[in-house]
Amino acid sequence: MKIISCVAAICLALSVNAAPTNTTTELPSFSLHSNHEFKFNATRGVLSARTKYSRFIEGSTSFSVGKVPLTDYLYDIMYYGNVTVGTPPQLMRLVFDTGSSDLWTVSTSCDSCGSKQNKFDPTLSNTYKTTEKSWEISYGDGSTASGLLGYDTVRLGDLAIKEQGIELAEFESPSFMYKPIDGLLGLGFSSLNTLKNIATPVDNLISQKIISKPIFSTYYGKEASGGGGEIIFGDYNPKHIDGPLTTIPVNNTQGFWGVNVKNVKVGKTSVVTAPFDAIIDTGTTLLLFTDEVAHSIAAAYNAIDRRDGTFIIDCDTTNLKPLHLTLGKRQFTIPVESLIFYNEPERCTAGFGYGGLPFAILGDTFIKNHYIIFNQEIPNVKIARSK
The missing domain is CATH 2.40.70.10 (Acid Proteases)
Structure with missing residues (x-):
């Protein structure tokens, strides 16, 4: 799907310094869910990926782990999980994308956004900090999203990241409004950010000493076997590993x-x-x-x-x-x-x-x-x- 381009997880036209050790404690997790009404277009997915990579054509804190269950959308088209933003927390459904690094979500200032999308309302969060910095993202099918940068608390399972840069969409193209997601959370390196000098969520998990290991791990299920999946920040789940790493x-x-x-x-x-x-x-x-x-x-x-x-x-x-x-x-x-x-x-x-x-x-x-x-x-x- 990619949601396949820079933030192309919404185009949807579609390293452990030491060997890992087994974890026996219960891990917090994000769930992924599937939308059975959506029909994926493989061709548009390819085009979206092409656009995403077009330039190639080139203080102490108690450590924890964050487990987020994932939802498998349709026939493994995409996977997304629930993330909360702000204080009190507002739930957003985001795609976790290792191919990009921006964190963006639709906001209440977006008149063009879908009626079924969860829209973040910064006025309801007492930890939100506004800026006048604008951003814009383009997709493979010509669709775009744009808005302003803000900072707020982002929670990944039981992990709370303070003052995380968040791009709030004030506009999105009509093709986005029918997707079962509200934005995207990039897991690439910070040099990929649309806005420079903005730390990624993983950057902040490490720098704020929220996790003790600089890792995250992914397990994606298959619709044929029940779907779902999970992403874990700061550790991994040996229950989903079959054979040597x-x-x-x-x-x-x-x-x-x-x-x-x-x-x-x-x-x-x-x-x-x-x-x-x-x-x-x-x-x-x-x-x-x-x-x-x-x-x-x-x-x-x-x-x-x-x-x-x-x-x-x-x-x-x-x-x-x-x-x-x-x-x-x-x-x-x-x-x-x-x-x-x-x-x-x-x-x-x-x-x-x-x-x-x-x-x-x-x-x-x-x-x-x-x-x-x-x-x-x-x-x-x-x-x-x-x-």
Whole structure:
């Protein structure tokens, strides 16, 4: 979905210095929910991702953890969780996006915003601080959102971040008003911020000593298995890890969670042998490759190019073989059922595509099959098969 572009999680046209230790205490969490009336458009998702990455075409505090349950929207199109802003807290439904770094939400000053969206009212918060600094975000389909920057308390589960920069939307394009979300919370590095010198929520969790480990971890469920998911700030949940964790170095020079993919196999057959760069992006629905890599993979599946960044793939999973990506010293697998993104009458949309980018985007097609621990300080990620 990406909500796939800079804040492209709302375009929806669509590192642990030490090895982690098991956690036995109950963790606070955010829940994700799905909207069964929405119909995802894979083509628009690709276009949104292209726009998001268009420049590439280049004092002591008691430590705690914050667990936020996630809602799986429709057929794994996107995942969002409940976050509260202000004092007293106002509930907002946000997409957690590792492919961007802004935190924005619709506000009561937005006359164009959807009637079913939760709108933050700064006048009701006694901790809100206003500014005259404006912001604007553009999307892949030409949609935009804009407004003013403010500061307030943001709560992620049991964790309260004080004076967090929040972009309040006073305008959003009509295409946003029917989405089941109210904004986006970026988990990329601060250099990606639309507004410079604004600390991200994870930056503040670390600097305000709210969490003892500079990490957050993600588990995305699958609609076919009940959906849902969770994101944990400051720790991870071993209950969702199936097998050993593999540490992968991260290149964050561009503000992204950049990794290197060494090779790709379809079943036991190598289809891509030259390494390529990729970005782990929780705000993108599909697994997007460079054009050349995508077509090599598509050829192995006899997939048909729609000429819009997506492929038609065989709906019969018995005719398909798993897709394997090697990162670091381990091979990570996309099972055959995840290779079908959407089952349409007599044809299916593949869970992978291309976007004319010089790097791949490991979106939810990859993420929903793996548990990922993001370490912002090192930086690196630890990845294992999820359960």
